Amino acid sequence: MKILNVYIVKEFFPLFLLAFLVFTFILLLGNMLELIEMSAKGGLFALKLIIYIPLFSLCYSLPMATLAATMMSFGRLSQDNEIVAVEASGIKVFSLFIPIFFIGFLLSLLSLHLNSEVVPRARYRFESITRELGVKKPTLLFQERVFIKDFGQYRLFIEKVKGHHLYGVHIWELREESPPLTIFAKKGEIMPEKGEEGLTLKLIEGMREEVDPERAGEYRRTNFDTYYFTLSLASPQEGKVNKRPKHMTIQELRDKIEQITMQEPGLEPRLELSLTEEKIKELKGKVVYPLLVEINRKISLAFACLTFVLIGAPLGVVVKKGGKSIGFGLSFFLILIYYIMMMLGESLGERGVLPPTLTMWAPTVLLGGVGSFLIFRRIEH
Numbered sequence: 001m002k003i004l005n006v007y008i009v010k011e012f013f014p015l016f017l018l019a020f021l022v023f024t025f026i027l028l029l030g031n032m033l034e035l036i037e038m039s040a041k042g043g044l045f046a047l048k049l050i051i052y053i054p055l056f057s058l059c060y061s062l063p064m065a066t067l068a069a070t071m072m073s074f075g076r077l078s079q080d081n082e083i084v085a086v087e088a089s090g091i092k093v094f095s096l097f098i099p100i101f102f103i104g105f106l107l108s109l110l111s112l113h114l115n116s117e118v119v120p121r122a123r124y125r126f127e128s129i130t131r132e133l134g135v136k137k138p139t140l141l142f143q144e145r146v147f148i149k150d151f152g153q154y155r156l157f158i159e160k161v162k163g164h165h166l167y168g169v170h171i172w173e174l175r176e177e178s179p180p181l182t183i184f185a186k187k188g189e190i191m192p193e194k195g196e197e198g199l200t201l202k203l204i205e206g207m208r209e210e211v212d213p214e215r216a217g218e219y220r221r222t223n224f225d226t227y228y229f230t231l232s233l234a235s236p237q238e239g240k241v242n243k244r245p246k247h248m249t250i251q252e253l254r255d256k257i258e259q260i261t262m263q264e265p266g267l268e269p270r271l272e273l274s275l276t277e278e279k280i281k282e283l284k285g286k287v288v289y290p291l292l293v294e295i296n297r298k299i300s301l302a303f304a305c306l307t308f309v310l311i312g313a314p315l316g317v318v319v320k321k322g323g324k325s326i327g328f329g330l331s332f333f334l335i336l337i338y339y340i341m342m343m344l345g346e347s348l349g350e351r352g353v354l355p356p357t358l359t360m361w362a363p364t365v366l367l368g369g370v371g372s373f374l375i376f377r378r379i380e381h
Contacts, residue, residue: 004091005099011076012100016069019328023064027057049129055122059115059301060339066107067308068331070100074316075327083317093378097313104309112302116250124247142166142190151231164190169203171229181210183229191228203227245294253295260287289356293349296360297342304338307364311371314378338363 074096077083087093141148148156153175159168166188173181185206190199208222245253312331319326345359 004086004096008073008096008099009103011073012069012103015072016065019068019072020061020065023061023068024054024057027061028053049126052122052126052129055114055119056126059111059119059298062107062111062114063301063304063308064331064335066104066305067312067335068328070104070309070312071316071319071327071331073100073327074313075319078317078319093317094375097375100309100313101306104306107305108303111305112299115298115302120247120249120252124243127247154231158188166190166201169201169206179211181208183208183227185227199231201229201231203229245290248291248294250295250298253291257288257291260291289352290350292356293346293360296349296357297346300360300364301342304364307368307371308334309371310368310375314371314374317378334367338367341366 074083077096083093083096086096141151142156142158142161144158144161146157148158153173155172155174157170158166160166167186169183169185169188171183173183175181183203183206185203187204189202189204191202203224204226206224206227208224208227209219211219243252248256308331311334315330316327319330341363342360345354345362348354349356349359
């Protein structure tokens with residue numbers, strides 16, 4: 001029996017490594033193209049980002065590789081009638097699953113550590129370096145058809161970027177007590193840098209819209225031929241790079257939730273006194289829900305390795321024709337279903353439609369339950 005377990009493990013690991021490299025390459029492809037372009041403009045400093053990008057994909061590539069390797073390995077055994085030979089010798093097929101279950105559990109523990117500690121720190125460090133690079137070479141922050149959020153309360157969207165020249169420039173200044181100031185210009189130009197405090201855009205042929213302070217509720221529109229607009233840059237060394245939920249470890253997320261339940265960030269005590277208890281609860285919920293979603297996402301995604309083993313092993317045994325190729329195709333289909341369910345659950349959880357714990361654990365528990373059912377059905381036969 002020991003020899004058989006070693007044989008199963010030897011069958012699994014080469015396929016796991018191959019699937020891990022394939023999925024990692026696919027996940028990195030889009031980011032790497034963008035990084036190569038940034039490195040060409042930013043020089044050697046931008047190459048530091050290469051160290052962190054592969055870490056982002058670990059929380060996804062590990063579960064995906066686990067499922068693919070499990071289905072391909074058992075699919076190959078089934079295709080070559082080795083499963084039939086094992087059963088004919090009086091050994092239960094379930095015993096073949098045990099070493100793979102153990103491997104899936106160990107991979108889940110590894111993934112849990114990566115998701116809760118390594119990946120969030122890598123994401124935060126990546127953004128800090130990107131921000132620092134933006135301070136040194138602000139032109140790198142301007143990308144086509146992407147919402148740019150690197151300038152404090154300002155949001156930018158640029159349709160086309162060509163060197164220092166911009167086309168289709170949209171700027172919004174977010175304001176707490178009134179609708180945002182909106183600026184649109186057909187063309188723009190990034191002026192020569194005068195320091196690290198900010199940069200100036202020369203906007204050409206556009207308009208500026210904002211609420212008329214003298215007539216509340218009415219917009220005031222001003223057309224311009226040339227308009228100079230200054231954007232400030234916050235240096236990451238000054239601690240102005242705010243951590244988003246995906247940048248936080250699980251402990252940091254828990255501390256943040258505890259802080260919010262005690263006092264809502266952004267609400268002054270005097271303002272909070274003027275709100276009803278229901279309104280305060282609603283405001284806090286809108287901030288807490290994304291944090292709860294992120295905690296449960298990190299943990300649930302880690303145990304996807306074990307879940308994928310539970311469902312991949314019995315399905316792989318069923319595959320008799322096609323072997324590895326069919327196993328890989330089925331695994332890709334299951335991965336697609338799983339991550340669609342995760343994205344849907346994330347959306348529902350962040351809006352508070354359903355409890356975040358339920359929405360983020362549902363895909364993992366559901367697929368794990370289906371896999372457990374298939375395993376017990378196999379045992380009965």
